Amino acid sequence: MPAWPARADWLYSARSFAAAALALLVAFGLDLPRPYWAMATVYIVAQPFAGALRAKALWRLVGTLCGGAFSILVLPNLAGAPPLLLLALALWIGACLAASFYDPTPRAYAFMLSGYTAALICFPIVEQPQAVFDTAVSRMLEIGLGILCAWLMHGVLFPRRGVPRLLAASRAGSPTSPASARTASPGSMIRNASPPSAAASRATARRWSCCSSRPATRRRAAARRSSGRRTCASAPAPCRR
16 A cells, blocks of 8 residues: 655645646746646656756756757758658657667756657648747747746755755665664674675685685695606606707
């Protein structure tokens, strides 16, 4: 059975709702064509901590700007040649998705946004290429408005910093911290200790094998030299030469 939401969860939900309502109200006031994009953006970029929200909001804005700029450049020039327009959009979307898959950083979100923003702008107005500029600018404004409202609520008025909580949790869970050392027994510390890696185990085994077998190897080499000298001394004269 799922646990009942904590107080912090209720506050996070209330902040997100307030930011979404503010974005929708401002979008209606500015008479934007698609106010729901501003409201949806608030919930898309909302994060419990201010740092995570800042990263996601930044790359969402960058991806939207890149996708809008591509739409403005491509659609008016290729509107008279639908196959070329589809080919250009397919290549752009495929390249952006491939870059998002191979980029392990938060920047991958910008690549993904660049791809599907161009599709969301171009496909609905493919028969009205003269409206691409207004559509692209309106989407940029709606996305920017949602990001601004989300950042106002989660990053300015009621910010939550994730670094102090992470440091406190790491100190509390560290085996070398005083609190855990007082509460943990030696047996539990041994059981909870992480095993060494395979590379470290192989290196340790090689070092111990070399150290342990070195005297024996020296003794075997000395025995071979001495036995060789005795054999050669007892051999006939041609062998000694």
